[in-house]
Structures are given as structure tokens and as C-alpha cells.
Amino acid sequence: xxxxxxxxxxxxxxxxxxxxxxxxxxxxxxxxxxxxxxxxxxxxxxxxxxxxxxxxxxxxxxxxxxxxxxxxxxxxxxxxxxxxxxxxxxxxxxxxxxxxxxxxxxxxxxxxxxxxxxxxxxxxxxxxxxxxxxxxxxxxxxxxxxxxxxxxxxxxxxxxxxxxxxxxxxx
Amino acid sequence: xxxxxxxxxxxxxxxxxxxxxxxxxxxxxxxxxxxxxxxxxxxxxxxxxxxxxxxxxxxxxxxxxxxxxxxxxxxxxxxxxxxxxxxxxxxxxxxxxxxxxxxxxxxxxxxxxxxxxxxxxxxxxxxxxxxxxxxxxxxxxxxxxxxxxxxxxxxxxxxxxxxxxxxxxxxxxxxxxxxxxxxxxxxxxxxxxxxxxxxxxxxxxxxxxxxxxxxxxxxxxxxxxxxxxxxxxxxxxxxxxxxxxxxxxxxxxxxxxxxxxxxxxxxxxxxxxxxxxxxxxxxxxxxxxxxxxxxxxxxxxxxxxxxxxxxxxxxxxxxxxxxxxxxxxxxxxxxxxxxxxxxxxxxxxxxxxxxxxxxxxxxxxxxxxxxxxxxxxxxxxxxxxxxxxxxxxxxxxxxxxxxxxxxxxxxxxxxxxxxxxxxxxxxxxxxxxxxxxxxxxxxxxxxxxxxxxxxxxxxxxxxxxxxxxxxxxxxxxxxxxxxxxxxxxxxxxxxxxxxxxxxxxxxxxxxxxxxxxxxxxxxxxxxxxxxxx
Numbered sequence: 001x002x003x004x005x006x007x008x009x010x011x012x013x014x015x016x017x018x019x020x021x022x023x024x025x026x027x028x029x030x031x032x033x034x035x036x037x038x039x040x041x042x043x044x045x046x047x048x049x050x051x052x053x054x055x056x057x058x059x060x061x062x063x064x065x066x067x068x069x070x071x072x073x074x075x076x077x078x079x080x081x082x083x084x085x086x087x088x089x090x091x092x093x094x095x096x097x098x099x100x101x102x103x104x105x106x107x108x109x110x111x112x113x114x115x116x117x118x119x120x121x122x123x124x125x126x127x128x129x130x131x132x133x134x135x136x137x138x139x140x141x142x143x144x145x146x147x148x149x150x151x152x153x154x155x156x157x158x159x160x161x162x163x164x165x166x167x168x169x170x171x
Numbered sequence: 172x173x174x175x176x177x178x179x180x181x182x183x184x185x186x187x188x189x190x191x192x193x194x195x196x197x198x199x200x201x202x203x204x205x206x207x208x209x210x211x212x213x214x215x216x217x218x219x220x221x222x223x224x225x226x227x228x229x230x231x232x233x234x235x236x237x238x239x240x241x242x243x244x245x246x247x248x249x250x251x252x253x254x255x256x257x258x259x260x261x262x263x264x265x266x267x268x269x270x271x272x273x274x275x276x277x278x279x280x281x282x283x284x285x286x287x288x289x290x291x292x293x294x295x296x297x298x299x300x301x302x303x304x305x306x307x308x309x310x311x312x313x314x315x316x317x318x319x320x321x322x323x324x325x326x327x328x329x330x331x332x333x334x335x336x337x338x339x340x341x342x343x344x345x346x347x348x349x350x351x352x353x354x355x356x357x358x359x360x361x362x363x364x365x366x367x368x369x370x371x372x373x374x375x376x377x378x379x380x381x382x383x384x385x386x387x388x389x390x391x392x393x394x395x396x397x398x399x400x401x402x403x404x405x406x407x408x409x410x411x412x413x414x415x416x417x418x419x420x421x422x423x424x425x426x427x428x429x430x431x432x433x434x435x436x437x438x439x440x441x442x443x444x445x446x447x448x449x450x451x452x453x454x455x456x457x458x459x460x461x462x463x464x465x466x467x468x469x470x471x472x473x474x475x476x477x478x479x480x481x482x483x484x485x486x487x488x489x490x491x492x493x494x495x496x497x498x499x500x501x502x503x504x505x506x507x508x509x510x511x512x513x514x515x516x517x518x519x520x521x522x523x524x525x526x527x528x529x530x531x532x533x534x535x536x537x538x539x540x541x542x543x544x545x546x547x548x549x550x551x552x553x554x555x556x557x558x559x560x561x562x563x564x565x566x567x568x569x570x571x572x573x574x575x576x577x578x579x580x581x582x583x584x585x586x587x588x589x590x591x592x593x594x595x596x597x598x599x600x601x602x603x604x605x606x607x608x609x610x611x612x613x614x615x616x617x618x619x620x621x622x623x624x625x626x627x628x629x630x631x632x633x634x635x636x637x638x639x640x641x642x643x644x645x646x647x648x649x650x651x652x653x654x655x656x657x658x659x660x661x662x663x664x665x666x667x668x669x670x671x672x673x674x675x676x677x678x679x680x681x682x683x684x685x686x687x688x689x690x691x692x693x694x695x696x697x698x699x700x701x702x703x704x
Binding site for chain 1: 301304305308311312315319323324325326327328329330331332334335338339341342345346348349350352353354358401402403405406
């Protein structure tokens, strides 16, 4: 049984790493969900498998021995936490897709571009001007707290982005 | 007195719930939040005093004694860091009243601030490795909730990287905890310390320790694993930046210190070497990154990375002197990072931008505030009477004592280079003349103070009177901006440490001694001495 589960852990781990190496954020997140489950399996497996024995026992020990309940408790905790994190991350990915117009992580670079973020005094939300704005331009798009369902409309971004998605399609 | 441990964890959690449910508007909730932080500071100070007087404090949850149940432990290092974290939490909770707009705070900002602090405090106090993971998650999910609401495209972009890479670290941590449990059958750290040397397969222990190194290394933003930090920290509201920069990475550092002095001591030479190399690389890369940027927040974000290197030097060198110096540096680093982030927020309010190129002339318009910034910048760099000096002096002493010339050289070079970006902020934002107003609206080159008014004018359409009001407070050299309260408070604390470093140095020595000789910790937890029969 351990061998089978061990093999399963290996296969799932390989699959999730493969998914996480993808440039597509959605595939990456699928990989992350999968690898979270692999981690749970690892705990389960490392805690030792006991077949057909009860985890909760009375005052005297039953003849067939008993199962260690702790790994299951740990896995349960990890599942609950993982569920919360994954739900949050999926929503975030959706918001990011709505706001940035892409799930290709090679195109999700606006935060790291130099001068990407022009902060204006008094505007504590930090409304964004697009990265190529000259300082003199007024913010022409909506305040950033509403998602904008369109790609980052910048000159010079089209070429790089196009190349990126081509490469993504190839891989 | 062990209830004090539980109280320290409970105060922020209870305050989070209260701040969420409290009737009344933002002001009322913020008041609850500040009172909660004050209570936490008080409890943490009592805890620290108790630990200094009576040694390691232990509380067993639910009446299950050590190896079975979850244990909370306060040793000198944990108690010291809890106190510092509480102090930063207090500063941020005051700062946020003015900094976070009401429409964002309504998403539960105050509650999540307290939950994050609860996660930090819990991580510092827990004696159970799986519980440490849970506190990391508490911290992580609260940090998500603090960074995303009110976010625009840029912040969403940064948040994706922050969250995704931190989740990877979480999975690695969880896997390694599972493997550790499989090897030893226990999760209590004191118990693990006793059982790990007896594990047959020591190679596997080394593998697991490397997994821990990677997981905590990502959390701590150590050299090859830091990329999430500069991708996200500069996109956050200043209160959140200050909180994250001060506390989040330091929990990773604490976890590294704890696990690699208590648990994985078997393969010391290998781990020490890896940590030392990573620490030096982190220092250098961080400071080089800081030199390349012109956005003040990005400069500071890279400084955060650089300072992580200094904090890990103690673990890398392994001597009591170096460990103590690193712990001292950690306390100093937490406070000075929070202070600097808050200061650049004020700079940007006064000058209208975080971009150095658009700032200028602040020394002429706001001399008092400029002196505060200079003080904090010099404290970071380590100019003599300030706190950073003692931290770096102690590190240099440790470097000399270790006899490794290249460690010493890197240390001194990094310290020197740290100076460059700070001096650039100083000369660009404070000394040079204000750049001509690009808008051609009301700001004339001759009146640098108008920079702020110009920015406010831009935003006035969007934000109305509020933007105007805050800008007046910012440019008018007055103390009416509530954000000045935590700034001045933290400056005084740093100045106090600088002028009288003795007691903190003693504390750091105690903490280092507790790390390098964990017998008191183990005995306290397992009750092998009199305290918990």
C-alpha cells in the first residue's frame, strides 16, 4: 500500500511541477492545487498507514491495534487552510485577469516596470497611470479600483506580449 | 504566569473580532484597534519582563502536556520579538487611521491587521512545528486580505506574485513537516530536538532540513528566493508596506533561527555554509537592487532584502557574538523599516510622488520633518550614536572574531553601499530644488511647497475634500497629520536604543545564548526540570 501511495505521490508531484512550470497563471494554479494535495498525501503517508484499525479507542486497547489519528488531523487542518487559500487565489486570479486582460505571467509585469506606479498625493488608493505615461498626462482611465476588462493598452507592449503568447502556445 | 502567553495570542484575535463587530463608523473601529494594540504592547512588555526574570515560560494548551499537546513557549528571543512586533503593530494601527481611506478600511482592515499580528505573535511563541505552519497561514491569509482590497491593476499584479510564491513556500513547508513527523513521530520542537539525533537515516534529516531552509528562505526573502518581495511591496498602501516590511520577512528569519539552532544541528557545517553564503549574497544583491531604483518604495523594498542578510549572518557564523549581533540588528531592522516606510509616505504626501525625479525642495519647506527622515536614514545606515551603529559594530566584531576576511569585507562594503541610496533619497527629495510643476497648473518652480498642492489638485476630482485636507496637513509642516504620531514615536524608540543600547544588547545576548544552548528551552517545555512536573 505504501508503495502504491508513494508512487502516486511521485506521479502527482511530477504532474503538478509540470503544471507549475507553465507560463499560464491558471495552469500554475491547477498545479498549486494539485501539489497541495500531494503535500497532504505525504503527511498521510509519512504518518504511517494502518489498515482497518480504529483511530478512537476506549479505555482498553483493542486486539487489532489502533490507527494514529494525528496525521489525519493534520491533513484535515491542511485541507481547510488550503481550501481557503486556493479559493482566495482563484478569485484573485480572476480579478487579475479582468484587470490586466491576460493570464500569461510573462505579460503580467506592470508592477515591476520602472515608473509603473505614479502615486499622487492625497489619493491614498494610488490610482494608476499606465506605465508609459508622461508625468504631464492626467490619469485618463478609470480609478483602478474598478477592474478594466481590457488588455494593458500600451505602445510597445503589443510586440513583446505577442511574442510571449506565441511562445506560450508553442510550449 | 503562563496565562500571559495565551493572553498575548488572544488579545489580537479578540481585538480583530471586536473591530469587525464594533458599532459606529471607521473612527470607532480604529479606536478599538489602537486600544487592542496598546493592550498587546502592555502584555508583551509584561511577558518580556517575566521571561527575563524567571526564564523560559511555557503553557500547555488544553491540559495536554508537552509532547502530546500544543505548547506555547516564550524564551528570550520569542518574547523580545513579540514585544517589538506589538510595538510595530501599535505604530501601524495609528498610522492607518489617516493612511487607509475609509472605503478600503470598511473591508475589515483593522481586523486583518490584528489577525496578522496574531499570526506573527503566535509564530514567535509556538513550540510546535505544525502549529508554526498554522500561524504562518494565519499571517499569510491576513496579509492577502490587507494587500488586495482597494487594489488597482498594479497592485493586483504584485499581489499575484506575492501570493503565488508564498503559497509555493507553504506547500514546501507542509511537506517537510509531514516528512519530519514521519521520521520522528512528534511535532513538538523541544521533543524533536531530542529525537532527531537518534533518527537512523540522518541523510533524510538533512534533506528535510534543506526543505525547511527553502520554505523559510522564501518567507524570509533570502537571496535566490526573494523575487516576490520587490514585485509586490511597492504596490501596497504605505501602512501595509510598513507592516509587511517590518514583520513578515522577520518571521521567516525567526523560523530559520529557531529550527536551525534547535532541530537541525546534526549537519551543522553544511547548513552554516549554505546560510552564510545566502546571507552574504542577500546583503549584496539587496543593496545593489536598492541602488538601481528611483521609486522610494522600491529602494526600501530592496533594503528590506539586504537587511535580511544581516539578520542571517548570526546563523551563518554560528558564534554567540554573531548571533547576538544579528538579533540586535533584527530588532533595529524591524523598527527602522517601519519608520522609513511611514516617512516616505509623508514625503510623498508633501511632494506629490514617490519618484525621486519629481521630488525636491522638502528641506526648505519642511525642515523639522526632514531631520526626522535624516535620523531614520542614518539609523539604517549605522552612523554612530544611532541604533544601526551598535548593530553593525557588533556584527563587524563578530566578523573579525570569525576570522573570515571575506565575510568582514562583504559586511563593510554592504554597509557602505547602504549609504548610497539613502543619501540619494536625501539629496533628491530634500536638497535639490523642486522640479518645475509638470502640469503647468498652479505649481510654479519657485514655490516647492506647491508640489503637494499640485498632486492634490489632480486627485481632488477623484477624492474630493479628503485629498485636499490631507495634503494641507502634509504640506503645512504642522503636527496635525496623525501619521506623524507613530513616526515620532518610532524615532524616539530608535533614538533611545541608539543612546542607551545596553539593555537591548543584554537582551540580545540572552536571546542568543538561549538559541545556542537550547537546554533551558527543552527542559522548560518537556518539564524535565521543576517548573512543570
